[in-house]
Amino acid sequence: MTIESALLPVEDLVAAVDSFLAASPAARAWDVETAFDWAAADAGRLSEGQRSAVQFVTLIEDHLPGYFDVYQRSFPVDDTVDLPTFIHNRELHHFTVRWALEEDTHSRALARYQEASGMADRSALRGELAVEGQKSFELPYTHPVQYFAYALVQEKATQMYYHQLRDVVDDPVLGAVLTRLSRDEARHFSFMADVVTRYLRTQGDDAVEPIREVIAGFRMPLADTLRGYWRWALRIADVADYDHTAAYDHLIKVIDRAVDARTDRVDELADFVAQCRTLG
Ligand SMILES: [Fe+2]
Numbered sequence: 001m002t003i004e005s006a007l008l009p010v011e012d013l014v015a016a017v018d019s020f021l022a023a024s025p026a027a028r029a030w031d032v033e034t035a036f037d038w039a040a041a042d043a044g045r046l047s048e049g050q051r052s053a054v055q056f057v058t059l060i061e062d063h064l065p066g067y068f069d070v071y072q073r074s075f076p077v078d079d080t081v082d083l084p085t086f087i088h089n090r091e092l093h094h095f096t097v098r099w100a101l102e103e104d105t106h107s108r109a110l111a112r113y114q115e116a117s118g119m120a121d122r123s124a125l126r127g128e129l130a131v132e133g134q135k136s137f138e139l140p141y142t143h144p145v146q147y148f149a150y151a152l153v154q155e156k157a158t159q160m161y162y163h164q165l166r167d168v169v170d171d172p173v174l175g176a177v178l179t180r181l182s183r184d185e186a187r188h189f190s191f192m193a194d195v196v197t198r199y200l201r202t203q204g205d206d207a208v209e210p211i212r213e214v215i216a217g218f219r220m221p222l223a224d225t226l227r228g229y230w231r232w233a234l235r236i237a238d239v240a241d242y243d244h245t246a247a248y249d250h251l252i253k254v255i256d257r258a259v260d261a262r263t264d265r266v267d268e269l270a271d272f273v274a275q276c277r278t279l280g
C-alpha cells in the first residue's frame with residue numbers, strides 16, 4: 001500500500017485542520033520575547049535533576065527541523081505527487097507550518113531559559129544542540145495514519161511530562177514556560193487524536209494494523225540518536241517520569257470513541273496497546 005492510496009478524504013482532513021486553527025487564535029498565541037520575566041529566571045532554585053530535565057527537553061524540542069522534514073518528505077507539496085494527493089498535502093501543510101512555528105518557539109523558550117537562568121552560555125548551548133540536531137530523524141511508515149498515531153503519543157507524553165515537571169520546580173519563570181508548553185502540546189495532541197479518529201471512522205479495520213505497528217515499534221524522538229539517551233531518561237526519572245507509555249491510555253480512549261462497535265481487530269488493538277503500557 002502506498003501512502004497516497006490510504007489518505008484520509010480531504011474533507012475530513014480539512015475539518016481537523018480547521019478545528020485546530022480555530023482552537024489556536026492569534027489572541028492566545030505567545031512569544032519568547034514578551035511572555036516571561038526572563039530577568040527573574042534562576043536555575044539556582046532547581047535541583048541537579050531538574051536542570052538535567054530542562055537540558056533534555058531542550059534537546060528534544062530543538063530537533064524541530066528534523067521532525068518538520070519528516071512531514072515534508074512524507075506529505076510532499078510539489079509535483080512528485082498527483083493532484084488529489086497534492087490537495088490533501090496542501091491542506092495538511094496549513095497545520096504543519098503552524099505546528100512547526102509553535103514547536104520552534106518551544107525550543108527557543110527553553111534555550112532562552114537556560115541562558116537567562118544561568119544554566120548555559122548561549123554560544124556553548126548552540127554548539128551542543130547542533131551536535132544532536134544535525135542527526136537525521138526517520139519514521140519508516142507505510143500508512144499515513146501512522147504519522148498521526150506516532151505524534152499523538154509523542155504530544156501527549158510531552159504534555160504530561162511538562163505538566164509533572166511544572167508541579168515540582170521552584171522557579172516561577174520555568175513554571176510559566178512549562179505551562180505554556182504543556183497547553184500547546186495539549187492542542188497538538190487534540191489535532192492528532194482528531195485525525196486518528198477520522199482514519200478509524202473512514203477506514204475501520206484497515207487502519208488498525210498500521211496503528212498496532214506504531215505502538216509495537218514505538219521510540220520517543222531521539223531515543224536512537226541522542227548520546228546516552230537511556231541513561232539520561234533514567235537520571236531525570238526521579239524528577240518526573242518521561243514515560244511515553246502513559247500516553248497509551250489516551251490512544252485507547254481515542255480508539256474507543258472512534259468506533260461505535262468494536263470489531264475483533266479493534267478489540268485486539270486496544271488490548272495490545274494496553275499491554276504495552278508500562279506498569280507502575
Ligand atoms: Fe513542543
Ligand SMILES: [Fe+2]
Nearest residue numbers: 155184185188
Ligand atoms: Fe507539540
